[in-house]
Amino acid sequence: MSYQPNKVLEVFDNPKIERDFIIQINMPEFTCLCPKTGQPDFATLHFAYIADKACIELKSLKMYIWLYRNEGAFHEAVTNQILDDLVQVSNPRFIRLKAIFNIRGGVYTTIITEHKQKNWTPKAKVDL
Template sequence: MSTKPSKALETFPNPQPGRDYTIRMRIPEFTCLCPKTGQPDFAEMRLEYVADKTCVELKALKLYIWSFRDEGHFHEDVTNRILDDLV
């Protein structure tokens, strides 16, 4: 697997598709650039979902989050973009 930022989100088959259970991830190191000032902007993201047929692969998610580091985004916009990509 790559060790470079990537917009590719990978999944794997849910090992228990017949059971509802919650997957929670805390991502304390989210960074992007403020689109107005160009300064680093920091946030903590929390992802919580009930898996259906697939689960998000954690390493791919980390590389995906890393891909925003050098891009300018308002947190409100990037939050919704990440949600769209995950859905």
């Protein structure tokens, strides 16, 4: 079966809505194009979020991320666009996206962007 990249992000019901639990997703094969040179940029995306009513479906996330491989985008813009799209479809209590771009011209770039629901307060962390 062949899959095509698309911008349709799917969600499913949070199975434990009464609990704040952290979902971490790592995607080491993100690719987009430099809007200045057309050369490929590679990054590892690290997502961490606390779902509210909906969780992000992983296959649709993969197909969505795959779409960027042929699009020109500055690192800062593409990282924030991905976060905005995830917030729009899932409205998480909290989400952080860390994009670590591979070296290019002797420069490493890391972009970290976050979103938090207005009335959500994180629980106190317990260190054991």
